[in-house]
Amino acid sequence: MGLDLRICPACGDRADRPVVAGAVVTCAKCGHEWPFRKLPLFALTGPSGAGKSTMGPLLADRFGGDVVVLDQDILWIRALHDDTAEFRAIWLRMAAMLHQNGRPVVLCGTVAPPEFEPLPERAFFSDIHYLALVGSPSSLRARLRARPAWREWDEQRIDEMLEFNDWLRKSAPELGVDLFDTTDVTREATADHVEKWIRARLP
Template identity: 35%
Template sequence: MFNVCDNCGSYRPDKEIQQSPARAICPDCQHAHHFVQQPLFVICGPSGGGKTAVCRHLQQQTNAFIPLEADILLRPEFNNPDKKGDFQETWLRVCKNVGQAGKPVALFHSGGLPQNIEPCVERRYFSTIHYLALIATDATIAARLEARPAWRGCTPAFIDDQVAYNQWFRREGMHRTPPITTLDTTQATVIETSNQVLRWVRFDFTKPET
């Protein structure tokens, strides 16, 4: 496991990070663990925005990065209010370790907002984190959710919450730190949206670090 020190065996996710080359310094013994410091791409947004469909499509269409759907690790224990942040920390730890194979992760995660991700202990292992929200018109979000099978639990109250969440991204996304870029999927096919997400990731890959 990445968080276990190779030298003293301590489990310390809170290692100090040094750059050029990237090294994680164990707080207990000062051992320097060299690692690949990747960017992370978080695709968030309301249910009905198209995250799952785009993630599945990109898994078959690109090898530039690893698209992962956050819900595959969702379990009831992550709803424990006494362990707020565990789900985010778990996913950052997964993405960090996957990235050691040489490719960054694009994490499709409805709740992957800067205010949830940036305070995490595991955040330090990424060079940058970029945020993109897939949104649509309120009517489109509602119609997509209403069309889902009953077992998905898209009650009127849930749909209202997701429409409000959709509005939040339009109103607040660019005011977050870092800002959340928005991509409207109302008129786009899954293929078109996937291509736009791919271009967004590639653009951020080539941005000079500041």
């Protein structure tokens, strides 16, 4: 059996829209059924500058292999810039593949439920839990302005990110997103909160 849950281990057909019932995948072509590990995915989201990337190594150290912590920007290559839906789908397929090793994935990156929930790959997860790190506009602006030049944070990009920060704050309740404001919180205290949030939702 392969790790790519879209590919039937019996006939080799690849499904663009997987047929999933519970923790069983059914091949639409040959009817073969096979079980898979259906685990929760943890999306640590929020605007740039709120502390997501900083949390990555801290969480990886704290969980010691109990979960896999990934930064989604590692696959944000130029070929995917114009197809964000495919970018999100690739990450869901990657996380589902890693879940077959028995360890849940914590994905750190700017994402919102409307970008994950409609995708066919959403069926591979028991839940997707969203925690957004947010900050005050002034703190985020200062952090983004201080970033190295190669990251290309001009004022227009910063304004767009502050709009996303504001939208997340207002929309979180209806989206089912938990919020944590990092404006005046240390890295360690933020990691404490995120770790506790994840552990409370582990299977």
